[in-house]
Amino acid sequence: MIPSAVPxxxxxxxxxxxxxxxxxxxxxxxxxxxxxxxxxxxxxxNRCGACQRCVVMCPRNAITVRENTTCWRSHPLxxxxxxxxxxxxxxxxxxxxxxxxNAMDYPIYFDRIVLDxxxxxxxxxxxxxxxxxxxxxxxxxxxxxxxxxxEEEVDGKKIKxxxxxxxIAPNLKLETPIMIAHMSYGALSLNAHLAMAKAVKECGTxxxxxxxxxxxxxxxxxxxxxTQVASGRFGVDVDYLNRGAAIEIKIGQGAKPGIGGHLPGExxxxxxxxxxMIPEGTDAISPAPHHDIYSIEDLAQLVRSLKEATRWxxxxxxxxxxxxxxxxxxxxxxxxxxxxxxxxxxxxxxxxAPKVFRxxxxxxxxxxxxxxxxxxxxxxxxxxxSIIASGGIRSSADVFKAIALGADAVYIGTAALIxxxxxxxxxxxxxxxxxxxxxxxxxxxxxxxxxEGARRVANLIKAWTxxxxxxxxxxxxxxxxxxxxNRDRLRGVGLNEVELKALGIKxxxx
Amino acid sequence: MCGIIGFISRKKRMIRGDKIAIAxxxxxxxxxxxxxxxxxxxxxxxxxxxxxxxxxxxxxxxxHKIIDRVxxxxxxxxxxxxxxxxxxxxxxxxxxxxxWRFFYHFHDSYRDIENDLMVNIVMEINDKVDGAFVxxxxxxxxxxxxxxWPKEVAEFYRLEEYEGYMWLGHARYxxxxxxxxxxxxxxxxxxxxxxxxxxxxxxxxxxRYVESFGYKCRMFTDTEVVAYIFDLLIRKHRLPVEYALxxxxxxxxxxxxxxxxxxxxxxxxIRMTYGPAALNGPFAIVVGTHEGMVFMNGEIEENNTLxxxxxxxxxxxxxxxxxxxxxxxxxxxxAIRRICPELDKVEMPDAGTxxxxxxx
Numbered sequence: 039m040i041p042s043a044v045p046x047x048x049x050x051x052x053x054x055x056x057x058x059x060x061x062x063x064x065x066x067x068x069x070x071x072x073x074x075x076x077x078x079x080x081x082x083x084n085r086c087g088a089c090q091r092c093v094v095m096c097p098r099n100a101i102t103v104r105e106n107t108t109c110w111r112s113h114p115l116x117x118x119x120x121x122x123x124x125x126x127x128x129x130x131x132x133x134x135x136x137x138x139x140n141a142m143d144y145p146i147y148f149d150r151i152v153l154d155x156x157x158x159x160x161x162x163x164x165x166x167x168x169x170x171x172x173x174x175x176x177x178x179x180x181x182x183x184x185x186x187x188x189e190e191e192v193d194g195k196k197i198k199x200x201x202x203x204x205x206i207a208p209n210l211k212l213e214t215p216i217m218i219a220h221m222s223y224g225a226l227s228l229n230a231h232l233a234m235a236k237a238v239k240e241c242g243t244x245x246x247x248x249x250x251x252x253x254x255x256x257x258x259x260x261x262x263x264x265t266q267v268a269s270g271r272f273g274v275d276v277d278y279l280n281r282g283a284a285i286e287i288k289i290g291q292g293a294k295p296g297i298g299g300h301l302p303g304e305x306x307x308x309x310x311x312x313x314x315m316i317p318e319g320t321d322a323i324s325p326a327p328h329h330d331i332y333s334i335e336d337l338a339q340l341v342r343s344l345k346e347a348t349r350w351x352x353x354x355x356x357x358x359x360x361x362x363x364x365x366x367x368x369x370x371x372x373x374x375x376x377x378x379x380x381x382x383x384x385x386x387x388x389x390x391a392p393k394v395f396r397x398x399x400x401x402x403x404x405x406x407x408x409x410x411x412x413x414x415x416x417x418x419x420x421x422x423x424s425i426i427a428s429g430g431i432r433s434s435a436d437v438f439k440a441i442a443l444g445a446d447a448v449y450i451g452t453a454a455l456i457x458x459x460x461x462x463x464x465x466x467x468x469x470x471x472x473x474x475x476x477x478x479x480x481x482x483x484x485x486x487x488x489x490e491g492a493r494r495v496a497n498l499i500k501a502w503t504x505x506x507x508x509x510x511x512x513x514x515x516x517x518x519x520x521x522x523x524n525r526d527r528l529r530g531v532g533l534n535e536v537e538l539k540a541l542g543i544k545x546x547x548x
Numbered sequence: 549m550c551g552i553i554g555f556i557s558r559k560k561r562m563i564r565g566d567k568i569a570i571a572x573x574x575x576x577x578x579x580x581x582x583x584x585x586x587x588x589x590x591x592x593x594x595x596x597x598x599x600x601x602x603x604x605x606x607x608x609x610x611x612h613k614i615i616d617r618v619x620x621x622x623x624x625x626x627x628x629x630x631x632x633x634x635x636x637x638x639x640x641x642x643x644x645x646x647x648w649r650f651f652y653h654f655h656d657s658y659r660d661i662e663n664d665l666m667v668n669i670v671m672e673i674n675d676k677v678d679g680a681f682v683x684x685x686x687x688x689x690x691x692x693x694x695x696x697w698p699k700e701v702a703e704f705y706r707l708e709e710y711e712g713y714m715w716l717g718h719a720r721y722x723x724x725x726x727x728x729x730x731x732x733x734x735x736x737x738x739x740x741x742x743x744x745x746x747x748x749x750x751x752x753x754x755x756r757y758v759e760s761f762g763y764k765c766r767m768f769t770d771t772e773v774v775a776y777i778f779d780l781l782i783r784k785h786r787l788p789v790e791y792a793l794x795x796x797x798x799x800x801x802x803x804x805x806x807x808x809x810x811x812x813x814x815x816x817x818i819r820m821t822y823g824p825a826a827l828n829g830p831f832a833i834v835v836g837t838h839e840g841m842v843f844m845n846g847e848i849e850e851n852n853t854l855x856x857x858x859x860x861x862x863x864x865x866x867x868x869x870x871x872x873x874x875x876x877x878x879x880x881x882x883a884i885r886r887i888c889p890e891l892d893k894v895e896m897p898d899a900g901t902x903x904x905x906x907x908x
Contacts, residue, residue, distance in 0.1 A: 159723035160747040160830050161863055168861055169800050175820050182785040183821050200788040202814045209820065415760045421824060442752075514749035514830070516861065517798065519823030526752030 042129045044122045046084040049106040050092075056100035063092040063101060068472040068482055069465075089463035091472035123393070136393035137466040138452060139293060139385040139430055140400075146385075147404035147537070148436045152546060154527040156514040163516050165507040171517040172506060174447050176284075176424040177209030177353040177377040207377065208351055210264075210284055212447055213242030214503040215518060216437060218495070219428050219449035220266045220286065220357070222248025224301050224310045224322065225389040225466065227483040228255060230458055230475045233491030235259035237454075240492070241499045244283055246449065249299065249324060251313040252278055264355065267344065269298055270324035272314040279348050284377070286355040287340060289328070292386025292403070292429040294395040295359030299324035305469050307478045334367075338374035345375055353377035355426065360384060360406035361399075365413035371423070372414055378424035380449065381406045385430030387452040389476055390467030403429045404443060408541045411444025411523055420444075420523075434505035443541065444523045457498040458491045550733070550745040551575025551698075551719035552866070552879045554834045556854040558908045559873040562590065562711035567887050569702030572717035574886045575879060576698050578745075579719030582727025584701040585693025587684070587734040587741040588712030589836060595651040596688040598629055599666055604645035604729055606679030611646055614679045618650070621673060625665055626654035634692070640704040641696045645681075645729050647705075649690070663738055663783065667763070670737060674766040681730045681767070686739040689836075693718075693732035701732075713907075714854060716836050718743040725768045735767065735775045739837045742778065744771040745879060746831030746864045757824035777825050778835055789855075789904065795822035797860050797900040830863030832856070834877050854905040862899030869894045875905045 050071060052063075063079065064072040069087065073080045086103060093101045110118040123134055156162040163170070184203040189196050218234050225248065232255060238245045239262045247256075247265045251273015256263060265282035267274055279285055290296065301310075301322035311318040331337050341354050356371045357380035358364065364381060371379045383403020388396065407427050414420035427440040428449035437448050452462065459473040466476035474486035506518075515521055529546040530538050538545055553571045557563060565588055572584065592600050603618060605611045615631070622628055634647040654662045670682045684691035689712075692705040698719050702708075718733035725731055734741040748754065748770040755765050755773050761784070763776040774796075781792040795818050804815045819826075827833075835855040856877040858866050869876045869884050870893045876884040881894060897903050 156749070160749060163861070169802065171801055173801050179821050180817075181821075183787060183791075183817055185786075185788055185791070200791065201810075202817055204817065204821075206813075206817050206820060415756060418760050420760060421757070421821070514747070515828045517823075517826060517828060519819070520750030520753050520826055520828035522753055522824065523756050524750060524752035526755075527749075 042125055043084070044125050045109045046086065046106050048083060048086045048088045049104045050081045050083045050086050051102045051104070052079055052081065053100040053102070056098040058098060060097060062095055062097060066091050066095045066472060068470045068477075068479075087463040087465045088461070089465070089472050090461045134393040135390055135467055136396050137387075137389055137391065137464045138462055139387045140397055142397045144384075144402065146430075147402055147533075147541065148432075148439050150531055150533050151404075151439050151528050151541070151543065152531055153435070153438065153442075153509060153513065154529070155512040160514045162514055163511040165511045168511070169516060170507040170510060172214050172503060174212040174215045174518055175209040176212060176426065176447055178207040178375075179209075179422050180204050180206065181422060208353055209377070210244060210353060211242075212244065214499060214506070215441060215447035216499050216502055217243050217264075217426070217447060217449050218245035218454045219451035220246030220248040220264070220288065221389070221451055221455075222250030222266075222272075222301070223253050223313055224248075224250040224305055224478070225476060227471075227474055227477055227486060228253055228309065229483050229486040229488050229491065230455070231256060232488045233458060233486065234454055234495055235263060236488070236492035237495035237499065238262045240496045241503075243499065246286060247282065249288060250301070250310065250322075251315065252281060253309065253313045257281065268324050269326070269328045270322060272316065272322060272324075275315075276347055279344060279352065282352070284353040284355060285344050285348070286357055286380065287328075287337070287344070288357045289331070289337070290357070290359035290361075290382070291388065292359045292382030292384050292400055293388035294391040295361050295384075295400045296326060297392070297395060298326040300390065302467070302469070305478050310478060334370040334374075337371070341375045355380055357382060359386075360401045360403055360429070362401060364401070364406045365409040368410040368425075369413050369417055369419070372417070372419045376423065378426055378446070379410065380426040380428060381410055383427070383429030386428060387430075387455075388466075403427055403440070405540050407440055407443045407445050412542060415523075434502035434509065437502060438506060438509050438521070439528065441518065441521050442524050442528050444525075446522060453498065454495050457494045458486065550721050550879070551578030551883070552717070552743050552745050552832060552834055552877070553883045554714070554716035554743065554836065554854060554856075554878070555874055555876045556714040556836075556905055556907075557873050558875065558905065560590070560713045560907060561873065562713055563715065565591075565707030565710040565712065565715060566702065568715035568717045569698060569707055571878070571883045571887045572698040572702075572719055574883045575719050578721060578879060579698070580721045580727075581695075581697045582722050583693065583695055583720030583729075583732030584698040584718065585691060585720075585732040585734055585743075586702065586705075586707060586715060586717045587689060587691045587736060587836060588707075588710050589689045589714040590712045591690050591710040592651070592688050595629065598651040598653050599685060599687055600690055601650040601652060601682055602634065602684035602691055603648045603650065603673070604681040604683060605648050607643050607646050608679070611679070614677065615648065617677045618673055618680055621669060621677070622650065622652055625658050625669070626652055628652050635706055635709070636704050637706055640700050641694055644695065647692075647694075666738060667779065671762065671764045675764050683730060684736045686736060686741070689736075689739065689741070691734050691736045691741060693734065694729050695727050695732065714836055716741060716743050716834055722769075723747055728768070730767045731769045733771055734836075735771045737775045737779050738783070740775050740778045741836045742771060742775045742833055744774055744831060744833045746833075746859065747829050748773070748827055748831065749829030750827060753824050754827065774827065774833060774835075777827075778837075781822065781825060790902070791818060793855070793857055793902045794818055795825050796827050797857055797902075798826050799900070800860065827859065830859055832858045832864035832866040832879065856897065856903040857901075858897065858899055860900040867894065867896055868903050873908075877903065
């Protein structure tokens with residue numbers, strides 16, 4: 039036998055002086071790191087993923103979790119991770135599973151872009167004193183407005199009055215350009231969904247249902263939920279489509295472009311089974327392609343079918359992963375009846391993705407936004423469709439930069455989960471989430487307080503909204519539409535010419 | 549900070565160009581001598597049906613070659629009736645450019661699309677002909693501008709020799725780009741002339757928006773885009789003027805939400821459709837035109853019009869005044885009083901509220 043265990047990633051230590059043997063850590067850790075043995079807590083560090091539940095919950099602050107880094111001979115090519123992966127795969131013969139976003143050391147362009155502010159020649163605007171408008175409409179817009187002139191009698195005099203002839207298609211009205219991304223019920227707990235739904239309703243924005251259908255407990259918030267139609271078509275029927283505020287067809291996901299999804303049977307509880315409309319305990323498998331979409335014209339048909347099913351009352355979005363050809367695909371989507379295109383960058387999160395996809399497939403969101411926006415302008419259709427950027431948005435600065443590069447609004451996923459308690463330990467696919475977020479186990483789910491969770495997510499959106507207003511004011515802009523695609527207000531720092539060209543921005547100093 | 553002055557005679561009385569220069573001179577401390585300019589409407593009665601193209605030619609010994617290239621583009625669609633150097637007084641300014649004018653009309657077959665064609669021609673010359681910049685392209689009007697103080701520029705172009713019924717003037721204090729002849733105001737396309745005080749913080753958005761409709765911004769300054777937006781919204785999209793102005797300086801959502809349903813829907817549609825055309829940042833602009841325009845009452849008026857507008861929070865000054873048939877707009881009342889000491893009425897328009905003056 040070849041011993042195949044790898045050293046634990048983390049080292050858990052209990053300060054035995056502080057520990058009072060209350061057993062809280064044993065209770066809180068859903069991963070089985072702790073076991074109480076008579077007057078001692080035994081630690082299994084190899085099970086720890088640094089989710090910090092125990093650290094936070096220990097009443098005596100006695101627990102420390104460190105990275106266990108000392109035991110591999112360092113090598114620039116054969117990193118510890120590479121060696122570990124090979125050992126694991128040679129043991130199992132399987133695909134490596136992973137979660138959250140791309141973990142490779144690619145450049146984060148958001149962090150190489152700086153913002154502008156007004157000095158002297160135009161005054162910054164103080165959002166505390168002056169109106170600062172973030173309202174954003176997501177959906178189809180006409181190229182131009184047409185008016186007709188109708189004669190009306192006012193006080194006995196005939197005058198011609200301009201009447202609007204153009205009908206505007208239904209749009210989503212966002213009070214802030216920040217929405218919550220599609221994360222399915224099944225992958226996430228009902229409490230996590232409820233908390234986010236309450237938050238978006240309060241903030242005047244929207245969340246995605248994910249591909250797992252809509253649990254009946256979420257019906258009261260349905261007017262703030264975008265229902266997703268993915269390749270598995272879980273939970274999709276006409277009531278589902280009509281219930282939400284908009285519909286989103288998911289073609290691909292930034293974390294795993296080109297492949298489908300897999301919810302293990304253990305997570306398909308009775309409630310999940312009812313919501314998804316599949317038998318309890320069976321694996322929920324989303325195929326890689328939609329089996330009724332083998333090219334762009336099929337997608338255009340599905341867009342139209344969904345619109346017909348909902349009497350053309352619901353905007354239909356199409357979500358694609360950011361891949362090399364994203365600009366051309368987005369243009370194809372823009373010329374269908376779709377109302378918005380969602381671009382999911384390669385840093386987009388996930389509950390479960392093969393590691394090789396998560397880390398190697400797709401392109402950076404920043405480049406994808408710039409390419410799509412530019413292409414749609416060249417085709418003269420940019421203003422007729424909305425662009426929603428998602429995948430790795432971490433702060434209000436990222437939101438601001440994404441919009442200045444060309445997006446209308448953003449989706450946040452991981453950031454909203456962090457607001458709910460997630461510590462990005464990256465083991466969502468195990469169903470053991472100690473924070474009650476990515477799990478269906480009732481005893482874990484109940485740890486997540488819906489009201490408190492809602493307050494935190496709402497706080498996060500409000501805080502970013504405030505920061506956006508401050509940034510806009512400093513840039514001398516008082517309406518978000520004047521920021522959209524306004525790349526003049528961005529500068530690159532430390533980027534080469536090709537990167538600057540792809541982003542469509544100048545380098546600082548110019 | 550820049551100085552703006554404009555006036556119009558509603559009775560179409562002809563007024564000599566030195567009047568506007570005197571008024572603008574009193575605003576000279578709002579500029580810094582790096583650009584002054586004027587536009588007069590009705591100044592070419594003998595060629596009133598021709599497009600009068602004013603073009604800067606780079607002052608090199610071979611500038612005649614540039615003229616030939618401009619002529620070859622113009623020759624494709626019509627006839628140059630006359631071309632000559634714009635008469636100037638030598639020795640007043642350093643002549644970086646030679647201002648040239650072409651009186652031009654299209655072949656009959658292009659009559660229906662002549663305005664669109666003229667826009668394309670201007671874009672093509674500015675984009676492709678090295679050393680040539682078209683800075684005026686309307687009928688029976690002309691822009692005169694250069695790097696210099698208001699008085700110098702007026703003297704250089706011998707403004708006292710022209711008579712017009714509407715004049716706009718501008719003294720520049722460049723903030724975002726260097727001062728050069730093409731960067732001075734007014735900016736003109738067809739019959740739209742724009743003078744502007746401010747800095748457009750939404751320039752990147754506006755520029756990319758008009759570019760997707762075929763306009764090309766080549767003057768290295770933000771005001772150019774304003775002229776194109778007016779051309780796009782009012783001439784091409786035929787928006788009623790008041791609504792076009794509302795697209796440029798949009799009503800706040802708070803105001804829109806309080807409107808009656810029909811009006812609310814219109815303003816909501818305007819902001820949704822024309823968001824990228826909205827001008828942000830501090831501005832006061834005055835726009836002159838005499839193209840036929842669609843007004844709120846729906847009638848086509850073949851009349852000259854003067855429009856004054858500030859940004860939505862009024863970060864730049866604008867004052868309007870009247871005396872008999874004359875209406876004035878200016879950055880400062882002092883400039884108006886300089887040429888017309890007794891006024892019937894003086895008013896400050898509200899933020900974002902346009903003043904529109906039409907001929908009788």
